[in-house]
Amino acid sequence: MATILINGQSREVAADPSTPLLWVIRDIVGLTGTKFGCGIAQCGACTVHLDGVPVRACSTLLSSVGSKAVTTIEGVAASDAQVVQQAWIEQQVPQCGYCQSGQIMSAVALLEQKPSPTDADIDAAMQGNVCRCGTYLRIRAAIHRAAEMKRASA
Numbered sequence: 522m523a524t525i526l527i528n529g530q531s532r533e534v535a536a537d538p539s540t541p542l543l544w545v546i547r548d549i550v551g552l553t554g555t556k557f558g559c560g561i562a563q564c565g566a567c568t569v570h571l572d573g574v575p576v577r578a579c580s581t582l583l584s585s586v587g588s589k590a591v592t593t594i595e596g597v598a599a600s601d602a603q604v605v606q607q608a609w610i611e612q613q614v615p616q617c618g619y620c621q622s623g624q625i626m627s628a629v630a631l632l633e634q635k636p637s638p639t640d641a642d643i644d645a646a647m648q649g650n651v652c653r654c655g656t657y658l659r660i661r662a663a664i665h666r667a668a669e670m671k672r673a674s675a
Contacts, residue, residue: 525586527552528596538584542576543567545583546593554594554622558651565650568623569593575630577649594622601629604674608667616654624650628664637668 523534527550534549546552546569555578558566562577569578570592594602605628615621624647631638631646638646643664652660 523583523586525583525591526588527591528593529590534583536583538582540583541579542569542581542583542586542591543578546578546591552593552595556619556622558620558623563649563651564620565623565627566620568626568650570597570626570630573630573633575627575646592626594626597626597629601632601671604670605629605632605663605667608663608670611666612659612663614656614659614663616652616656620650620652624652624660628660628667631664632668632671636671638664 523536523538525532525534525545527546532550534545536545536549543555543557546555555569556566557579558564560579562580565577567578568575571581571586572589602625605625609615609621609625627647627650631643635642640661643661647660
């Protein structure tokens with residue numbers, strides 16, 4: 522039995538310490554917004570925040586979580602996620618949609634760190650988030666738009 526903090530709630534989970542966090546989140550806790558993509562931390566579909574830092578849940582073991590706070594797409598701060606989601610819609614980013622939760626989690630973390638990111642900042646932060654549909658230019662434009670919207674509402 523392990524206790525983990527997911528989206529602000531303490532959860533008791535019965536899982537082997539070597540279980541990837543992704544499966545704890547999806548199969549034990551029942552939060553299915555975090556997606557399985559490749560299983561080797563190369564695609565970013567499973568991105569969650571661990572104490573605010575984006576990590577790949579498929580390669581993060583339960584034993585490495587400890588007392589760190591896990592945030593999934595379901596629990597990301599409503600205002601931050603809403604601004605990013607609105608920008609995603611405006612820029613027509615989603616195509617198949619499979620990578621979107623991971624993309625949004627990485628974008629939210631970037632904007633928390635750098636409220637006015639450059640193209641280079643965006644490229645570095647989003648590296649490793651694969652979009653099978655190839656909407657990378659739209660993703661970059663949406664992150665710039667989300668940054669503008671956040672500044673305008675501050």
